[in-house]
Amino acid sequence: MTLFQLTLKNLRRRRTRTLLTIMGIGLGIGAVVALLGLAWGLEDSWSDAYKARKTDLVVRRSAGGLIAQPFSEEITTRVRKVPGVAAAAGLLTEVLSIEKVPMMVVSGREWGSFLWDTLKVVEGRLPKDASERGVVLGTLAAEMLEKKPGDKLGLEIDEFEVLGIVDGGAVVENGSVIVALPILQEMVLKEGDINFVNVRLNDHDADPHTVAKLIEKQAPGCRVDIASEVLSQNDGVKTFQAMNWGTSIIAILVGAFGVMNTMFMSVFERTREIGILLALGWKRSRILRMILLESVSLCLAAGIVGVLAGLVMLKILEFMPWMQGRIEPAVSWQLISLALGLAVAVGLGSGLYPALHCTRINPSLAIRQL
Amino acid sequence: MLPKLAVPANRLPLMPDAPADPPRSEVVFSLQDVRREFDDGHVLALRGVNLEIRAGEFVAIIGGSGSGKSTLLSLLGALDTPSSGSIRFQGKEMSEMPDLGEFRARHVGFVFQSFLLLPTLTALENVQVPMFELGWSRAERQRRAGELLQAVGMEHRLDHMPDKLSGGERQRVAIARSLANEPDILLADEPTGNLDSQNSVQIMDLLCRVQREKNTTMILVTHDPSIARLADRVITMKDGQVIADQPADRMAPSSAGSIS
Structure with missing residues (x-):
């Protein structure tokens, strides 16, 4: 014993x-x-989502909230000019009720930016240009909304065609409805506004913290976070x-x-x-x-x-x-x-x-x- | 599974056999003006007890209810401390001992009237309890507990829970447990108080055999004169004081009843 x-x-x-x-x-x-x-x-x-987008830094308004406050998309142009920045992409993210799904992330992405490059088309296609009034759905979003390419999707008061289904490599990406930036700006009456800039750094010479400080100087009222820390720094x-x-x-x-x-x-x-x-x-x-x-x-x-x-x-x-x-x-x-x-x-x-x-x-x- | 034991049932396997004529002169307990009060002095359980107990003695403490005999036994076993006075064990003042638990673990074995076996443990496990503080291995504890139970004739009840044992069997287990730490001192508080006369005889026979074979100092509290007469010496208490201290064979015949 x-x-x-x-x-x-x-x-x-x-x-x-x-x-x-x-x-x-x-x-x-x-x-x-x-x-x-x-x-x-x-x-x-969210950290995985940024990894999937190959985003190193995220620019947003200093004011908090789970969904960041909007600011002018002109900031994106200024960010691109900061030394050490390889690419910058404006992004407007909203959480909307879509058909029978009560809350869904809708992501309006600057047309031609690297944010579209990381989406792998599973079915259908991506929009032809920034003005095409269609959406692509992440794989999970398509399941939840029970949509396939060619179906119609009601977004706010408009109806859009589902152009394709994409795999974004992360749960947040796959759970999103993705549209070209101008489409979402028009839909939610935020023309000319974005609430995030996703930044990719030059691979070799860019120190993220140094570049972040340089960007903050170019974008007054905004804060810049390392992508993996964005959520932990968020007040919400x-x-x-x-x-x-x-x-x-x-x-x-x-x-x-x-x-x-x-x-x-x-x-x-x-x-x-x-x-x-x-x-x-x-x-x-x-x-x-x-x-x-x-x-x-x-x-x-x-x-x-x-x-x-x-x-x-x-x-x-x-x-x-x-x-x-x-x-x-x-x-x-x-x-x-x-x-x-x-x-x-x-x-x-x-x-x-x-x-x-x-x-x-x-x-x-x-x-x-x- | 216990190894097969080679110890005869009528032999206790604890310590080397005692010498044929053991020295009995060393004083193990020396008490001077020992008092014990309860309830802020309203109850005086002991009122200045003076006595000496020598190694190897079998001492019976006799007296009526409330005479202070059990309180005295508690003090000797370091279960309690005196309100005043001095108790020395082998010349050392007990109140100055840093750890009375260590003293109990190394020197004292207890046998209680109500057996006080732990109800969730088997007989074999109960006997192992005092060995925890001795630094023995688990296997060693189990082996020695098995031998002790065999020595008290309980080898067929090793895995029985206390509530499945008769009163006499429980007291045998309790005696085996009291010997588990190879004590110098055996303190027995009314060990036959809850037993019928036949079991009383057997238990007293067992205790006397233990005391003789191991030359253990045994102090036994009883209110039964016939049991007290089995001792070498009888201390009689009344109202917290020692009123007589004499060899057992000098007890008045009228006070000697029979346990058989």
């Missing part, structure tokens, strides 16, 4: 209580996995992540108090047994370790349940219409390790007070308890 086996026997004694406690903290851990999976997924999805995303963390912490705290309650009940019930262990020569430090081991084992089991529950929740969310084409939940070993680490921390934190209580038990009085 080892200390761990003794711990498991203690936990098995009140199976229902143990299971309910595991469920309680497990739900908290599950919420952490699901919410962080979404938050990280949002960042990763920061708020989203803060809310996720807030919700997760509340869920974890509720679970942690549940574990503490369980551990307190458990040690109160076993005061006599702990007195016996002390009488038989167990050091108080070993009693402390035993109770902490119980608490950590309980929470680790809850962590495993929580990770599984979180993964199931993410899988379900992935198929929700409002998720498709926008966020691909990020499930990584980092996320799972964080969740299990959090479970262990909760176990240690919530078991410490009951464990310290045990070390103060007077064995002589404890063994006389009925």
